[in-house]
Amino acid sequence: MLKIKEKVHFDYDVLISGGGPAGSGAAYHLRKLGLKVLVVEADKFPRDKVCGDAISPIAINELEAMGITKTQTFQNANEITKVGLFVENNHAIVNLILPDHLHYHARIIPRVELDYSIYQKAKDEGAEFLEETRVINYQTFPHKVITTLQQGKKQFEIVSKLIVGADGSRSVVRRLLQEKTFDDDFQLVGLRAYYDNVQGPSDRMDVYFMEENFPGIFWFFPEGKSGANIGLATLSNTFPHKQSQVKKILTDHIKNNKDISARIGNGTLRNKIEGWPITFYDAKKEVTGDRVLLVGEAAGLINPLSGDGIQYALLSARWASEILGKCFEEDDFSAEKLADYKLVLDQELGYDLAFSNLIVHFPRNKSLLPVWMKAVEILVERARKDQRFAEIVVGISEGTFPSFKALTLDFVMKIFLQGGISGSDYILDTMKGPSSFKNEGTLFLKSAKKIVSEISDHPKNNLDWASQIGKKLFHVAKYAANSGNK
Ligand SMILES: Cc1cc2nc3c(=O)[nH]c(=O)nc-3n(C[C@H](O)[C@H](O)[C@H](O)COP(=O)(O)OP(=O)(O)OC[C@H]3O[C@@H](n4cnc5c(N)ncnc54)[C@H](O)[C@@H]3O)c2cc1C
Structure with a gap:
């Protein structure tokens, strides 16, 4: 027919x-x-x-192809050439290196x-x-x-x-x-505050990893000599659900963290703090x-x-x-x-x-928070000492370095090595004398006890977490096998 x-x-x-x-x-x-x-x-x-x-070099590459890098908006935008990685009592300042195929450093627009x-x-x-x-x-x-x-x-x-x-x-x-409907497992929540009259180098963006908002980050992204975009992002299902509580975490950080306070100086909030959900990729x-x-x-x-x-x-x-x-x-x-x-x-x-x-799934387990915080400290300490390592860590977050490529033996060994150094620092500290031994020992015992009691209090959550890790590992392994076959 x-x-x-x-x-x-x-x-x-x-x-x-x-x-x-x-x-x-x-x-x-x-x-x-x-x-x-x-x-x-x-x-x-x-x-x-x-x-x-924050507009990454890869995003700018796309803007360049559309002719947007020639516009006044782009020409006036603040260029970022360094990143500060901050943890409690330590930080690393990393120079951003541009891969050959990209022409512009990140901008704040x-x-x-x-x-x-x-x-x-x-x-x-x-x-x-x-x-x-x-x-x-x-x-x-x-x-x-x-x-x-x-x-x-x-x-x-x-x-x-x-x-x-x-x-x-x-x-x-x-x-x-x-x-x-939306799956909470694939949701982040973000808050943003614009500030005027801030201090510090205009070409350096700072990121803060702090226990009160982990897994998640705080940021300070300078718009130029005077303005800044300050905010936080974190996973929705590890976070308090009321917006007012989330705002308090950001305002407390701004008030109490000495590193961000130094950058804000006498700066003032321009508008009100605003929030927005972020939905990330579920391959299924x-x-x-x-x-x-x-x-x-x-x-x-x-x-x-x-x-x-x-x-x-x-x-x-x-x-x-x-x-x-x-x-x-x-x-x-x-x-x-x-x-x-x-x-x-x-x-x-x-x-x-x-x-x-997979990586962001690990710290969803809040029972192990002391372990995750120690891991971040180790990363920052290593980044402080090793520019190439730092470039990779920052390249991952900027999107110029594929995160899976970080899984080389050399990179992982550096983390373990730093872990070993930090561990031996700890042992050396405890050997300084009975008072130091007592302090460090008490701290260690407290953390260990907290972890054990958290895990036994929430056995189902911990099992779910472990099973999700298994599934996500399997998923990554499939990609790894495919890339190996090419
Ligand atoms: C707090 C926070 C910080 C972030 N920081 C960064 C960063 O520094 N760098 C970065 O690269 N990314 C960042 N992101 C992510 C970034 O904002 C998004 O990836 C980006 O906006 C996605 O662009 P899009 O065009 O897909 O969606 P959007 O930019 O969200 O645009 C969607 C558009 O659709 C319109 N719309 C919605 N519903 C309808 C409808 N029913 N009918 C018609 N129109 C509709 C909206 O008004 C909007 O204009 C951040 C996100 C948040 C929340």
Whole structure:
């Protein structure tokens, strides 16, 4: 029987939900292919986004290809060439080394400015934007997608060949595609505070690993000579659930930590402290379906070790556009065809994200907090003494060094060696005399007793934690085996 193809009127080739770096980035690349693109954005540009505002060298590489490094926004942005790693009573200052293929050191660019430049570039290429409008639903049919939009009290529909979900950590498109609510295991929470009149070197960003917010970090990212972005990020399910408690952890840190206090000096809070959830990558979840695809944070593309996601938003926007170009050439938008995008994500980021995911799972076990804090102290002490080691540690958090590559024998041996030195320092300390022996011995016994009682008080939590470690290890091992076979 002859099949008659439905004659459809399309308003657009592609509808993109969300105009952040992923959505505007995708709009830019899809326009370059000559497609008719509509970006639907809930907010109005220029709009703010709660963020650390640290733009990594890889993200800048993508911005450079879009011509954004030539803009005044980029030219005025503060350049970062050093990182301070702080633990209780110790720190390491590390020079950032740029790999050969990257041209710019990291910059601190307020998101209100960065996102506006990407939006402008997409508009210059001819992408259309519908602002202050929300995607509230979409439905796929064999030959089209119908998306329902809400603008004020008005609801209406747009017909396109494809929908791209670029609507961030609370993505509506992802919720409809994955038919699942958010999984607490893959959520971070972040807080940001802008300060004026701060002190210290403008080319150095600082990161603080402190017991009161572990696993998680505090940061101080200078915007220039006077302003700074200060904040914290941590795993949601190891954290108090009330926002006021989270804010208190940040304000206490600002008040009580001598290193950050020194940098803030007489600085003052510019606006109120704001928070935002961060969703990171779960390889088991779908990022494509018939006529639908997710990019950026909607796809969970965040490095859980650092909370960085702008580089992945921009990279995924480009990769998705390349795959979509082929789909348009072949007029094939099936889930099977779009699955090529998931393959690219897996090849380019899968191993690294699986490894980071495994690493952040260890300190979820709060019973072992003293062990994790000691491990971080060892890392910082080693980084203080060994520039190459420090470059790798910082490169991992900046995304310029794949975290799984750190698992070389040399790197691990250095950690163990430092662990050994710290351990022998401890033994030497205890041998200094009876008073020192008593102090250190009491401290050690207290920690050990605390760990044992924590573990026996929460046997189920500890078993769940161990079983998750097993699963994540298995996942990393699969990537390792695949990379070995290539
Ligand atoms: C506290 C904090 C600190 C961070 N620090 C850094 C950092 O220093 N460096 C870094 O690289 N990353 C950082 N990140 C992560 C970074 O913010 C994200 O990776 C990045 O914003 C992802 O870009 P995106 O375009 O995917 O999503 P977003 O930037 O979130 O953009 C999504 C857009 O979609 C719109 N939208 C949402 N729902 C709808 C809807 N239903 N309809 C239409 N539009 C909709 C939103 O208004 C928004 O404009 C941080 C995140 C947080 C929370």
